[in-house]
Amino acid sequence: MWNTANELNSMLGAMGLLRSMNRIFTDFDRHYSNSFVWKISDGAPRTSMYDSSDRLVITAELPGVKKEDLNVKVQGKYLELSGERRIDIPEGFEKRRVERDVNSFTRSFTLPYDIDVDKVDAKLESGLLTLTLPKAASEQLKQITIH
Template sequence: MSNSLQAKEKQELAASGEQIKPGPVFIPAADIFETDKAIVLLADIPGVKTKDLNIDLRDNTLTLEGEIMPFEGADESAVLTEYNVGKYFRQFTLSEVIDQSKIDAKLTDGVLRLTLPKVGKATPRKIAVTAG
């Protein structure tokens, strides 16, 4: 795999007193594939809806943040809950070969697919010289 996309090292989470919303933070599992034209990142974020997903790109750092909201049924109270609610958080460092203006994101069945196109290579061309 090339150096186009690199996962950041693990960092200690902020103390619980600094969090705005308490609760667990999950690291989404990710698979990264490379083609001649793009890097494709697949991240598992089951339970996260599109409206609860934030993808941010700043200073060559791609940040994925999502939140699993608790189920709220009309006139229902929980008897047993095994499905965890909380946040997803993961960061990746992008290299210069990624065309950051053309990144595409799709969320389907709990899998986020990010397509990160590579910058086109400069094509050789002849430059005409005019007399001045």
């Protein structure tokens, strides 16, 4: 068994196959980790939306984005997040590795309900934006009393 494995190994080694296989896997890993697990390819922020009986809650990942560089617009069922992420390269330093995006971004949503625009609450904390969008009164479930 050992001999067979050894022989196979040296044969593959001679063909340079193992080495190129290793390279394929490294490339695969890198691709996977950068663009699938972690990054949205167009640089738009990742978001989530949760629907409670009286409100929608949208969260968006915006690390390093300052409040003043962020715009949130709501009209009826339309919601738009836009902004800019600035990265200041510290003076006198050379770049060694750059993975974080510097860009302006826009992401818009069509909400499933009309929103009470005046009561929208936005909070930017630790690079995470939380938007609380209360549903308009006409959209909320109403309890009907049975006579």
